[in-house]
Amino acid sequence: MFNMLPITGDSLPIGTFVLTYDDGPGPNTQPIAEYLSSMGIAATFFVVGEFAERQPRVLTRLRALGHRLGNHTWTHDRAGLPGQLARGGAVADEVRRTAALLDAGDEPIAFRAPYGSWDSAVATALNADPDLADAHTGPFHWGRRPYRLGGVAGRRRSFGCRDLLSRPRQHREAGHHPAT
Numbered sequence: 645m646f647n648m649l650p651i652t653g654d655s656l657p658i659g660t661f662v663l664t665y666d667d668g669p670g671p672n673t674q675p676i677a678e679y680l681s682s683m684g685i686a687a688t689f690f691v692v693g694e695f696a697e698r699q700p701r702v703l704t705r706l707r708a709l710g711h712r713l714g715n716h717t718w719t720h721d722r723a724g725l726p727g728q729l730a731r732g733g734a735v736a737d738e739v740r741r742t743a744a745l746l747d748a749g750d751e752p753i754a755f756r757a758p759y760g761s762w763d764s765a766v767a768t769a770l771n772a773d774p775d776l777a778d779a780h781t782g783p784f785h786w787g788r789r790p791y792r793l794g795g796v797a798g799r800r801r802s803f804g805c806r807d808l809l810s811r812p813r814q815h816r817e818a819g820h821h822p823a824t
């Protein structure tokens with residue numbers, strides 16, 4: 645089921661640390677996944693379907709390493725899902741096509757909206773497909789509260805898709821960008 649409002653880290657218990665990596669798979673995805681796994685860390689990789697389709701072995705490897713695959717739409721449209729819906733785009737197809745690559749079985753698929761762009765109209769459109777709604781949970785957004793990690797206080801940056809916004813050509817052509 646897609647929530648009307650995004651789910652943020654604010655709903656997690658204090659001290660919880662969740663690691664996610666968006667917008668791949670790109671050239672760095674598997675090395676990062678291997679490293680995290682070697683450190684005993686499981687992450688969620690929110691993948692873009694049109695990249696994932698070209699690299700099925702990377703998805704298989706990520707799963708074998710114990711990581712979770714999340715749905716980050718098929719095209720990562722720069723208008724975001726609300727913009728796509730406003731122009732008559734098939735937002736359910738964006739989610740459905742990517743979900744088909746994830747081989748999630750009975751596990752709910754974590755969903756993250758590109759750029760964190762989300763509204764109730766998009767939630768309603770996606771929930772109109774019961775199978776799609778049942779298969780997913782989210783959207784998961786980034787947290788924004790100050791944090792303290794290893795004794796160092798700081799302000800959690802809202803990473804995610806902003807780098808992608810400034811590097812659309814690189815992202816499209818190489819399937820690579822400094823995502824989180």
Ligand SMILES: [Zn+2]
Pocket residue numbers: 666667716720757758759804805808
């Ligand atoms: Zn993204």
